[in-house]
Amino acid sequence: MPPIKGEEWKHVTIVEEKAEHPKVKCTYCSKEFVGGATRKCAHFIGSGGMLAHVSRCHEVPECVVETLCQQVGQKQEVAIKRQKTSDLDVATRDPITMSETLACIMC
Numbered sequence: 001m002p003p004i005k006g007e008e009w010k011h012v013t014i015v016e017e018k019a020e021h022p023k024v025k026c027t028y029c030s031k032e033f034v035g036g037a038t039r040k041c042a043h044f045i046g047s048g049g050m051l052a053h054v055s056r057c058h059e060v061p062e063c064v065v066e067t068l069c070q071q072v073g074q075k076q077e078v079a080i081k082r083q084k085t086s087d088l089d090v091a092t093r094d095p096i097t098m099s100e101t102l103a104c105i106m107c
C-alpha cells in the first residue's frame with residue numbers, strides 16, 4: 001500500500017527513489033535527506049524526536065510551518081483519541097488551528 005502523501009511533500013523534491021523512503025531535497029534550503037513524513041515535518045517545523053536525525057530548515061516560510069503544524073496537530077489528535085486521553089487538550093487546540101489556517105491563506 002503506498003503511503004499517503006501529506007502537506008510536507010509539497011515542499012520537497014524527490015532526488016532519488018529508494019525502497020522505503022525516497023531521498024528528497026528541501027525546496028527552500030536545498031538540504032537533502034532521507035526519511036518519512038515525520039522526518040520531513042521535523043525539518044520544516046523543528047520539533048519532535050527526529051531532530052536528532054535532521055536539522056531544522058531556516059529558509060521555510062512561516063505559513064508553510066503553520067500548515068505543517070496543523071497537519072501534525074491533526075495526526076496527534078487522532079492518536080490522542082485512540083489513547084482515550086485528554087479531550088480538553090483537543091478542545092483547546094481547535095481555535096489555534098483555525099487561526100493558523102487563516103494566517104496561511106492571508107500570506
Ligand SMILES: [Zn+2]
Pocket residue numbers: 026027028029030031043056057058059060
Ligand atoms: Zn529546508
